[in-house]
Amino acid sequence: xxxxxxxxxxxxxxxxxxxxxxxxxxxxxxxxxxxxxxxxxxxxxxxxxxxxxxxxxxxxxxxxxxxxxxxxxxxxxxxxxxxxxxxxxxxxxxxxxxxxxxxxxxxxxxxxxxxxxxxxxxxxxxxxxxxxxxxxxxxxxxxxxxxxxxxxxxxxxxxxxxxxxxxxxxxxxxxxxxxxxxxxxxxxxxxxxxxxxxxxxxxxxxxxxxxxxxxxxxxxxxxxxxxxxxxxxxxxxxxxxxxxxxxxxxxxxxxxxxxxxxxxxxxxxxxxxxxxxxxxxxxxxxxxxxxxxxxxxxxxxxxxxxxxxxxxxxxxxxxxxxxxxxxxxxxxxxxxxxxxxxxxxxxxxxxxxxxxxxxxxxxxxxxxxxxxxx
Amino acid sequence: xxxxxxxxxxxxxxxxxxxxxxxxxxxxxxxxxxxxxxxxxxxxxxxxxxxxxxxxxxxxxxxxxxxxxxxxxxxxxxxxxxxxxxxxxxxxxxxxxxxxxxxxxxxxxxxxxxxxxxxxxxxxxxxxxxxxxxxxxxxxxxxxxxxxxxxxxxxxxxxxxxxxxxxxxxxxxx
Numbered sequence: 001x002x003x004x005x006x007x008x009x010x011x012x013x014x015x016x017x018x019x020x021x022x023x024x025x026x027x028x029x030x031x032x033x034x035x036x037x038x039x040x041x042x043x044x045x046x047x048x049x050x051x052x053x054x055x056x057x058x059x060x061x062x063x064x065x066x067x068x069x070x071x072x073x074x075x076x077x078x079x080x081x082x083x084x085x086x087x088x089x090x091x092x093x094x095x096x097x098x099x100x101x102x103x104x105x106x107x108x109x110x111x112x113x114x115x116x117x118x119x120x121x122x123x124x125x126x127x128x129x130x131x132x133x134x135x136x137x138x139x140x141x142x143x144x145x146x147x148x149x150x151x152x153x154x155x156x157x158x159x160x161x162x163x164x165x166x167x168x169x170x171x172x173x174x175x176x177x178x179x180x181x182x183x184x185x186x187x188x189x190x191x192x193x194x195x196x197x198x199x200x201x202x203x204x205x206x207x208x209x210x211x212x213x214x215x216x217x218x219x220x221x222x223x224x225x226x227x228x229x230x231x232x233x234x235x236x237x238x239x240x241x242x243x244x245x246x247x248x249x250x251x252x253x254x255x256x257x258x259x260x261x262x263x264x265x266x267x268x269x270x271x272x273x274x275x276x277x278x279x280x281x282x283x284x285x286x287x288x289x290x291x292x293x294x295x296x297x298x299x300x301x302x303x304x305x306x307x308x309x310x311x312x313x314x315x316x317x318x319x320x321x322x323x324x325x326x327x328x329x330x331x332x333x334x335x336x337x338x339x340x341x342x343x344x345x346x347x348x349x350x351x352x353x354x355x356x357x358x359x360x361x362x363x364x365x366x367x368x369x370x371x372x373x374x
Numbered sequence: 375x376x377x378x379x380x381x382x383x384x385x386x387x388x389x390x391x392x393x394x395x396x397x398x399x400x401x402x403x404x405x406x407x408x409x410x411x412x413x414x415x416x417x418x419x420x421x422x423x424x425x426x427x428x429x430x431x432x433x434x435x436x437x438x439x440x441x442x443x444x445x446x447x448x449x450x451x452x453x454x455x456x457x458x459x460x461x462x463x464x465x466x467x468x469x470x471x472x473x474x475x476x477x478x479x480x481x482x483x484x485x486x487x488x489x490x491x492x493x494x495x496x497x498x499x500x501x502x503x504x505x506x507x508x509x510x511x512x513x514x515x516x517x518x519x520x521x522x523x524x525x526x527x528x529x530x531x532x533x534x535x536x537x538x539x540x541x542x543x544x545x546x547x548x
Contacts, residue, residue, distance in 0.1 A: 008527040011523070047503055
């Protein structure tokens, strides 16, 4: 028997297979085949060894998620962001178990559901009204598939603190909609200060499951803040302005608003934040867009070091960097100002938003982060 | 198989503890397997979750003559292929065959394994790490048992060759 013919049997031996006598005799006498056998056994063992090392998602990790605790972090400034739709919020494995259990429950008839004729829209517009405040937050969740099924954000609750909030569509049965909600209120310390908010903050929070029926009010207890009121309304489409579906197209005074921006360099699209949006008000703030591997773009109404002037035309900003023409296109008018200041840092790196992110932040906070990429 | 059938029946009846036990036992392994096929840990996590969802949604998809774990990994393999197709809607040959996942280990074997094509990676992983039988591998991959045998031999030969070449290069560079 030739070694080439015996090779498949060498592989079979590694798997505990019985092999023909002729092949067994050849392998017993052939140094080359025996070397193969030893190598295959060693490679298999090494694969299992490295698999054991590379198994961070083991049960103990799940247990860790089960007991994940809230983290309150007070930092130099605050960001408001709205992560790209498809990646907006990730659910820990335990939460996912709960979601699946809900589905099991529903499919096994444990939940009695009433059907209502008007519960047809594929989009749920969620409004969160904060307690003791005139602030509210809106988000449109698609219930059709994976795209835009979640959104999250941070809200600066004036003089009180900062609210981190994330909501995700989990399942729908008739007019009952299961939502996964994470939230955390970070009260302002007596010494003042401000906050930062990133994807990681929210992902480390426990997720709770709520059941919402459109038209009804749901009480969401927010520790340190009180009971917020959550309502839902079914829409037959994704609203044009996902940040505030009933807002006017006209930006407010000193508002910078970026809806689903697309950055072109010449004719090449280099950043596409489809369904990612951010807004903020205040001359000391700026919108930022981070695309891993591409860089970070900062747009501010105020001049700042390293920025170039950009010309605003409704939902478009034109600027030039290094002799190259850039156009930033958005889904709605960006600002009332005619000029803005733009910086594009191609070397910027951050582990906070590995999938890319967009947000609004204080300019001094953004510039401080610029020099120390993590 | 009888245990799997009983477990499956309990899950289908909505037995929460049965599903939770199955999930806890298999989710980390499934995610590790998908980590070898997909480009990022996040993608592996997402597809693992989708796999469990699909398992529950298609309750008549499981054949009691196979193992429940093999059924789960078979779904995962197909979901991973779908994931790659979604990354490249033009259908061009990027992704599954050419975009290899980044090796998470610094070992030469890990590097060599990452250079195998996706089919070979999944086959070797399921056999060597998951210990799936030839019959279960045939079910997962939708190929005859004889083909499982020959493909495993080819995958081992390829892995050994890449690993061996890597050792030679490393020695030469010293």
